[in-house]
Amino acid sequence: MKLSTYIKQKPLLFIGLLSISIVVLFFVSLQTGTAALSPLTAIQTLFGNGTEKDSLILFEFRLPRIVIAILVGAGLAVSGAILQAITKNEIAEPGIIGINAGAGLAVVLFIFFVKDIPFGFSSTYLLPVTALVGALTAAIAIYLFAWKDGISPVRLVLVGIAVNSGINALLIIFQLRMDPKDFDQAITWLSGSIWGADWTYVLAVLPWVILLIPLAILKASSLDILHNGDDIASGLGIHVERERGIFLLIAVGLAGASVSVAGNIAFLGLVSPHLVRRIIGPKHQMLIPASALMGALLLIVADMIGKNLMAPSEIPVGIVISALGAPYFIYLLIKTD
Amino acid sequence: MENINAENKRTRSQRESRPILAIVILVVGNVLLAIALAASVSIGASEIGFTMVWDAIFAFDTDSTAHQIIEEVRLPRALTGALVGASLAVSGSILQGITRNPLAAPSIMGITDGAAFSLAIIYSFIPTMAYSQIMFWSFIGAGLGTILVFGIGSIAKGGLTPVKLALAGIAVGALLRSLASGIAIYNDVAQNMSFWYAGGLAGSKWLSLQLLLPISGIGLLLALVLAHSITVLNLGDDVAKGLGQRTFVTKGLGVLIVMMLTGAAVSVAGAIGFIGLVIPHITRFLVGADYKWIIPCAAILGALLLVLADIGARMINPPFETPVGALTAVIGVPFFLYLARKGGA
Numbered sequence: 001m002k003l004s005t006y007i008k009q010k011p012l013l014f015i016g017l018l019s020i021s022i023v024v025l026f027f028v029s030l031q032t033g034t035a036a037l038s039p040l041t042a043i044q045t046l047f048g049n050g051t052e053k054d055s056l057i058l059f060e061f062r063l064p065r066i067v068i069a070i071l072v073g074a075g076l077a078v079s080g081a082i083l084q085a086i087t088k089n090e091i092a093e094p095g096i097i098g099i100n101a102g103a104g105l106a107v108v109l110f111i112f113f114v115k116d117i118p119f120g121f122s123s124t125y126l127l128p129v130t131a132l133v134g135a136l137t138a139a140i141a142i143y144l145f146a147w148k149d150g151i152s153p154v155r156l157v158l159v160g161i162a163v164n165s166g167i168n169a170l171l172i173i174f175q176l177r178m179d180p181k182d183f184d185q186a187i188t189w190l191s192g193s194i195w196g197a198d199w200t201y202v203l204a205v206l207p208w209v210i211l212l213i214p215l216a217i218l219k220a221s222s223l224d225i226l227h228n229g230d231d232i233a234s235g236l237g238i239h240v241e242r243e244r245g246i247f248l249l250i251a252v253g254l255a256g257a258s259v260s261v262a263g264n265i266a267f268l269g270l271v272s273p274h275l276v277r278r279i280i281g282p283k284h285q286m287l288i289p290a291s292a293l294m295g296a297l298l299l300i301v302a303d304m305i306g307k308n309l310m311a312p313s314e315i316p317v318g319i320v321i322s323a324l325g326a327p328y329f330i331y332l333l334i335k336t337d
Numbered sequence: 338m339e340n341i342n343a344e345n346k347r348t349r350s351q352r353e354s355r356p357i358l359a360i361v362i363l364v365v366g367n368v369l370l371a372i373a374l375a376a377s378v379s380i381g382a383s384e385i386g387f388t389m390v391w392d393a394i395f396a397f398d399t400d401s402t403a404h405q406i407i408e409e410v411r412l413p414r415a416l417t418g419a420l421v422g423a424s425l426a427v428s429g430s431i432l433q434g435i436t437r438n439p440l441a442a443p444s445i446m447g448i449t450d451g452a453a454f455s456l457a458i459i460y461s462f463i464p465t466m467a468y469s470q471i472m473f474w475s476f477i478g479a480g481l482g483t484i485l486v487f488g489i490g491s492i493a494k495g496g497l498t499p500v501k502l503a504l505a506g507i508a509v510g511a512l513l514r515s516l517a518s519g520i521a522i523y524n525d526v527a528q529n530m531s532f533w534y535a536g537g538l539a540g541s542k543w544l545s546l547q548l549l550l551p552i553s554g555i556g557l558l559l560a561l562v563l564a565h566s567i568t569v570l571n572l573g574d575d576v577a578k579g580l581g582q583r584t585f586v587t588k589g590l591g592v593l594i595v596m597m598l599t600g601a602a603v604s605v606a607g608a609i610g611f612i613g614l615v616i617p618h619i620t621r622f623l624v625g626a627d628y629k630w631i632i633p634c635a636a637i638l639g640a641l642l643l644v645l646a647d648i649g650a651r652m653i654n655p656p657f658e659t660p661v662g663a664l665t666a667v668i669g670v671p672f673f674l675y676l677a678r679k680g681g682a
Contacts, residue, residue, distance in 0.1 A: 090500050091440050091507055148678055157439055158618065158677040162670050165611045169666035172535045176660060183528055267511045274504070315519060322515030326508045333505055334493045 011286035014279060018293035022070070025300045029066050030058065032308055064199050068261060069303045070296040071205045073268065075258035077295025078213050078288055080269030081276075082251040085227040085284065086244050087153045093270035094255035096160040097248070098138030100266070101167035103259045106134025107189050108174050111182050127189070128204065132260035138167060139252040150241040151248070188316060189263045201261045208257040212250045213292055220284035223247065227284070265318045268295055271325045278336045298325060358623060359630035366637035370419065373644040377415040378407055380648055385411075409542075417541035417549060418647045419640040421606045424553045424598035426639025427560050429613035430620065430631050434567040435591045436499040442614035443599040446506040446592075450513035451482020452603045456533055457517040461524035469544055472604045476548070479600035485509050487592050497588055498574065535660040536609030538647050545605040556597040557636060563590055564628040571626065609662040612639050615673050622676040642669060 030042045045054045076094060083092045110130045146159040178186060222243050272295040280286055302320040309315060378390050385403050393407040428443040455478030459466050489505040490497045521527045566587045570577045577584050620635040646664040653659045
């Protein structure tokens with residue numbers, strides 16, 4: 001109890017702890033997998049002194065996958081934190097702006113209609129692009145439907161519900177008509193998995209994350225104000241609509257990029273900001289970076305477990321996130337106000 | 338934690354009650370529901386005229402094939418549709434009322450996921466189980482899911498706030514769903530599960546009505562009794578307490594009703610989405626914020642939507658059935674979008 005009060009007063013300490021945990025897990029995760037590397041070999045290889053085989057495993061398979069887990073986890077968590085603030089709804093998550101449903105439908109349609117493209121090629125390059133297009137299309141549709149002299153938080157949530165329901169309906173129709181083989185491919189994607197273990201994917205997500213997260217941190221104080229109500233915000237001289245629009249774009253960009261390489265990872269975007277808020281409080285200046293780190297940490301751990309628990313078959317990381325994150329979240333719900 | 342609820346932003350027009358429109362909805366809705374039920378019994382692989390339907394119900398002839406189809410297949414299916422639709426819509430209304438959150442729906446309260454968890458275990462390990470037993474165990478699963486949610490919400494520090502209830506529902510739901518998917522994927526029954534998630538009325542028999550009718554009937558009546566307390570609670574915990582309400586009791590009874598209604602509905606018809614989320618919003622847009630009117634109107638609208646969608650499900654692509662949950666969304670989404678934009682929210 002004493003420790004938690006102490007951490008509450010020192011959010012930077014908490015951020016430091018999260019960062020250290022990520023670094024430690026980064027190295028643990030480098031060593032674990034189907035072909036185990038000893039800690040020493042892993043570090044030697046990382047600095048360029050390993051055998052050719054070890055370098056291949058490390059640089060072509062493990063490293064990109066861990067980097068993607070960090071980027072995607074951070075992206076989804078910050079997207080969730082922003083959306084919870086601008087919709088003023090505690091249970092908002094990247095899903096409500098149609099990102100997951102849109103990306104899911106695009107991927108399912110792609111698998112359903114395009115059968116003859118070789119599996120490896122389609123899943124490496126075309127699926128993520130398809131998913132990103134689907135995610136952005138859905139987000140734009142929701143934005144347009146919700147626009148009426150500005151975007152009110154309530155209308156954004158309601159329109160999000162409507163569009164999501166519609167897209168999910170189509171998703172169900174196509175899913176049930178699929179061949180079992182196609183269905184398996186689709187369900188793996190829909191459950192969320194970091195199959196994009198490839199440097200191309202890292203390059204595809206990296207710019208979004210390293211540009212948009214610092215931008216969100218920079219503008220964190222107006223996020224506090226937006227969260228506290230439009231009237232107060234206008235009173236304080238904030239351009240409510242413009243700010244909300246910018247934040248919505250940031251959230252869409254982060255979630256869209258994340259979903260396009262890692263599939264539909266549910267719960268992470270909802271739970272990371274909540275975990276952090278219950279530990280260090282609601283100020284976004286600290287909440288955003290801490291959420292980013294929390295999301296990254298959760299996803300590295302979940303990916304490590306999903307990859308190794310039932311090796312050589314993998315458990316979709318989305319399932320691991322829920323199975324891990326939910327009990328901890330329930331514990332925090334019971335313990336804190 | 339800061340909780341500035343979206344509800345506070347509702348405009349005045351949505352706070353007012355519109356009893357006249359509500360009465361119109363109840364009267365017209367009941368007439369339309371009767372017509373829809375008759376149509377549902379009449380339309381299908383073998384067309385049966387309305388007069389035949391009338392005869393089958395009021396002058397049953399054991400030798401007539403048409404009468405037997407009506408008696409054994411069509412009638413239970415139509416009635417199940419109406420009851421499931423009404424139950425889901427009322428559950429959603431109560432949940433949105435007590436959590437004061439527009440995103441609340443029966444599917445986020447651990448109820449659907451509790452039933453899914455039971456089913457994943459049954460499909461994986463006891464695939465030969467009889468229909469009636471499957472129904473029974475998914476109802477038990479739904480109940481356990483809800484008790485877990487409510488229990489966690491209640492023992493939480495700071496008490497059972499609306500936000501805690503919603504968050505506990507999401508967390509327990511995510512946990513149960515992940516376990517269910519894990520079990521289903523590992524045992525290769527994921528596509529069976531996805532048929533269940535899509536929901537449907539094809540399996541309805543008199544047996545399902547035997548479970549559904551008493552539980553949903555009692556649940557719907559209790560919902561009407563609780564309506565006034567929910568209207569007050571919806572003004573906020575502090576206001577309700579100030580007016581002398583024991584808010585914990587109201588919430589507990591509300592969750593109990595939701596558990597009965599949703600549990601019975603999902604165990605006979607699977608996870609039919611959309612109705613429980615959107616019909617309550619549509620009803621609220623139409624009749625205002627008084628739950629005395631919202632609950633009966635939501636019941637009628639939910640029943641009507643599901644019966645119509647089920648007719649569509651059979652007609653679009655015979656002899657295959659289109660998932661009814663998808664059709665409810667196709668019918669309801671445009672209307673809901675229109676109301677959400679018009680509502681001035």
